[in-house]
Amino acid sequence: MGRVGEPLIGVEDMETPRWAEGYAATANAGLRAVAAKVPATVALAVRWAWRASPPLTLLAGVVQLAAGAVTAFGLLATADVFTQLLAQGPTPERVVAALPAIATVVAAGAARGLLDAAVAAVQGALVPRVEQRAQDDLHAAVLRVDLAAFDDADFTELVERASSEGPSRIRSCAQDTGDLMASLVSVSAAVVSAGVLHPVLAPVVLLAALPRGWATVRSARLMFASFVRMTSARRRSSVTRMLITGRDPAAEVRAFTTQPVLLGEHRRISDLITAEAVRLERDRAVVQLVGRTVSGVGTGLAYGVLALLLYAGGMPLALAGAAALAMRTAGQSVANTIYEINHLYEASFYLDLYRSCLDETRRRSRPPAAGRLPGDPAEITLTDVSFRYPGQEQQAVNGVSCTLRRGEVIALVGENGSGKSTLAKLITGLYLAESGTVSWDGVDIATVDQRELHERVAVVFQDPLRWPMHAENNVRIGRLDRPDPGGARLADAAARSGTDAVVAELPGGWSTVLSREFQGGRDLSGGQWQRFSVARGLYRDAPVVIADEPTAALDARAEHAVFAALRGLAGTRGDRITVLVTHRLANVKHADQILVLEQGRLIEHGTHEQLIARGGTYRELFTLQASAYTDEGDARDTVPA
Numbered sequence: 001m002g003r004v005g006e007p008l009i010g011v012e013d014m015e016t017p018r019w020a021e022g023y024a025a026t027a028n029a030g031l032r033a034v035a036a037k038v039p040a041t042v043a044l045a046v047r048w049a050w051r052a053s054p055p056l057t058l059l060a061g062v063v064q065l066a067a068g069a070v071t072a073f074g075l076l077a078t079a080d081v082f083t084q085l086l087a088q089g090p091t092p093e094r095v096v097a098a099l100p101a102i103a104t105v106v107a108a109g110a111a112r113g114l115l116d117a118a119v120a121a122v123q124g125a126l127v128p129r130v131e132q133r134a135q136d137d138l139h140a141a142v143l144r145v146d147l148a149a150f151d152d153a154d155f156t157e158l159v160e161r162a163s164s165e166g167p168s169r170i171r172s173c174a175q176d177t178g179d180l181m182a183s184l185v186s187v188s189a190a191v192v193s194a195g196v197l198h199p200v201l202a203p204v205v206l207l208a209a210l211p212r213g214w215a216t217v218r219s220a221r222l223m224f225a226s227f228v229r230m231t232s233a234r235r236r237s238s239v240t241r242m243l244i245t246g247r248d249p250a251a252e253v254r255a256f257t258t259q260p261v262l263l264g265e266h267r268r269i270s271d272l273i274t275a276e277a278v279r280l281e282r283d284r285a286v287v288q289l290v291g292r293t294v295s296g297v298g299t300g301l302a303y304g305v306l307a308l309l310l311y312a313g314g315m316p317l318a319l320a321g322a323a324a325l326a327m328r329t330a331g332q333s334v335a336n337t338i339y340e341i342n343h344l345y346e347a348s349f350y351l352d353l354y355r356s357c358l359d360e361t362r363r364r365s366r367p368p369a370a371g372r373l374p375g376d377p378a379e380i381t382l383t384d385v386s387f388r389y390p391g392q393e394q395q396a397v398n399g400v401s402c403t404l405r406r407g408e409v410i411a412l413v414g415e416n417g418s419g420k421s422t423l424a425k426l427i428t429g430l431y432l433a434e435s436g437t438v439s440w441d442g443v444d445i446a447t448v449d450q451r452e453l454h455e456r457v458a459v460v461f462q463d464p465l466r467w468p469m470h471a472e473n474n475v476r477i478g479r480l481d482r483p484d485p486g487g488a489r490l491a492d493a494a495a496r497s498g499t500d501a502v503v504a505e506l507p508g509g510w511s512t513v514l515s516r517e518f519q520g521g522r523d524l525s526g527g528q529w530q531r532f533s534v535a536r537g538l539y540r541d542a543p544v545v546i547a548d549e550p551t552a553a554l555d556a557r558a559e560h561a562v563f564a565a566l567r568g569l570a571g572t573r574g575d576r577i578t579v580l581v582t583h584r585l586a587n588v589k590h591a592d593q594i595l596v597l598e599q600g601r602l603i604e605h606g607t608h609e610q611l612i613a614r615g616g617t618y619r620e621l622f623t624l625q626a627s628a629y630t631d632e633g634d635a636r637d638t639v640p641a
């Protein structure tokens with residue numbers, strides 16, 4: 001594994017994600033299932049349109065129908081014109097007799113023009129609203145999803161694809177549905193007109209349509225199958241693309257001279273995807289060619305039937321022109337219809353994706369909980385709590401029981417991967433225990449409304465989010481609705497976290513946008529960002545404070561200040577529960593409780609003195625760290641036996 005020439009990511013073929021399995025089934029579905037798909041897609045598009053704007057949807061339906069009716073009327077009037085012109089008698093009289101019918105054709109043409117403009121205007125107003133609505137629904141649903149879902153790669157890919165493709169496809173579905181309605185009305189108008197001229201002509205005008213319909217369906221199925229085959233390759237391609245083009249990886253990619261490896265790997269995956277795309281387009285072109293050829297034969301047959309009717313005297317010659325016109329209109333409208341069906345059928349795939357995403361978000365959201373907390377927690381109790389990340393065999397937290405009390409600083413320590421951050425998230429309800437319970441003042445937090453819970457928590461994350469907004473809101477986002485007349489609270493949080501010194505250096509002070517994505521925006525160093533994260537946590541002013549490695553990137557002076565601030569939070573007013581995750585054991589000496597984790601299990605528990613006296617893992621880790629600052633012998637001397 002991991003040598004030159006071998007797959008860089010380490011996996012070549014990933015399992016088909018659960019949400020893509022449905023498409024594999026679609027790709028292999030029979031024609032009947034496919035035929036059922038488009039009406040279902042149309043029904044969905046209409047429902048979305050209705051939700052976006054009922055009056056505009058109604059109006060769209062009315063103008064489409066009116067446009068179709070006018071087309072039919074125009075066709076029949078044209079037949080009348082031909083009948084009058086080709087009737088017996090002197091030419092001037094025939095022309096005069098045809099004048100009313102000609103006027104009707106002209107009026108129908110003008111009305112059709114006006115109605116087409118009305119259709120375009122109504123669609124133009126409706127369709128963007130549909131997209132906005134679809135986007136909004138998805139965003140609202142994703143924001144309700146449980147944090148743990150984001151640890152599942154299948155889910156995050158589904159969300160990414162659904163949010164990037166879904167709303168725009170739904171928009172085009174709404175557009176295509178309108179256009180499909182228009183072309184269907186035109187087809188009906190042409191078929192009815194042909195049928196009025198001679199009943200045999202009604203089915204004949206559709207002869208050319210069937211082969212094209214077959215080609216459309218076949219071609220879309222080829223596309224589905226290819227999409228499913230390439231799911232894994234596309235995911236690998238996007239990962240390597242991100243490594244090549246992203247800002248975060250840029251430094252390490254260069255420092256480790258991995259450019260040729262990455263480029264080679266991306267080319268290798270792209271070759272696979274390109275070969276598949278070329279194969280797909282070739283197969284689709286062949287299918288389309290067959291469809292068009294057979295369709296051409298169908299058109300020839302239709303005209304043959306017309307010729308036979310005229311030859312056998314089944315239809316007067318005067319109506320032949322009108323019949324040919326109806327056939328042309330039918331041919332054109334059928335072509336339009338097939339084009340729209342094709343679009344809708346292809347889009348139905350993304351609609352399914354979007355709907356799967358909505359279903360998944362529902363499945364992965366916590367059911368609404370009505371439970372309330374009696375107030376800010378005085379005691380948090382964990383009873384035999386276990387948790388496993390999605391798709392992982394091993395538990396990240398395994399059977400942990402402990403009690404955290406108001407006024408205490410509780411330190412979580414242990415080696416990398418021992419479960420500290422996970423446990424911290426379980427305490428706050430960001431993750432829910434797989435088994436066991438976390439209760440705040442005796443109330444199981446699984447039964448409590450999440451907002452009610454999280455309102456009472458301030459978290460300083462190990463890898464804080466660099467909020468792309470100005471410096472002031474980077475702190476205030478901790479609790480945007482907190483009243484702060486005169487900015488005293490902002491200033492206090494900034495002073496205690498050392499953020500004030502960072503802001504003093506910024507060209508626009510608190511108004512400086514902290515993101516390079518925007519003009520005049522600034523980026524910060526890792527430690528400076530961490531100061532902002534601490535300030536945010538302090539500003540939130542919550543009764544439960546979780547500080548997960550809050551000082552890993554801080555210099556000694558800032559670290560000292562931050563720990564003093566955190567101790568102050570718990571100590572001075574004694575009204576908070578402060579959970580501190582850290583590897584800097586010198587900072588946990590004064591904690592009221594130290595919980596030592598190993599492979600997700602709580603292996604030691606007590607105060608610094610108790611744990612040192614016990615002589616277990618904590619003492620070993622503490623001694624190791626202490627020895628880095630002093631001679632080994634001295635370090636042992638400082639540790640009470």
Ligand SMILES: Nc1ncnc2c1ncn2[C@@H]1O[C@H](COP(=O)(O)OP(=O)(O)OP(=O)(O)O)[C@@H](O)[C@H]1O
Pocket residue numbers: 151389390392396414415416417418419420421422423462
């Ligand atoms: N998102 C995730 N998906 C799957 N497994 C995870 C995820 N996050 C953490 N783990 C695993 O869960 C276990 C506990 O991780 P956790 O982050 O809680 O450890 P930690 O003690 O905070 O580590 P560190 O000191 O390195 O921050 C580890 O085995 C880790 O590999």
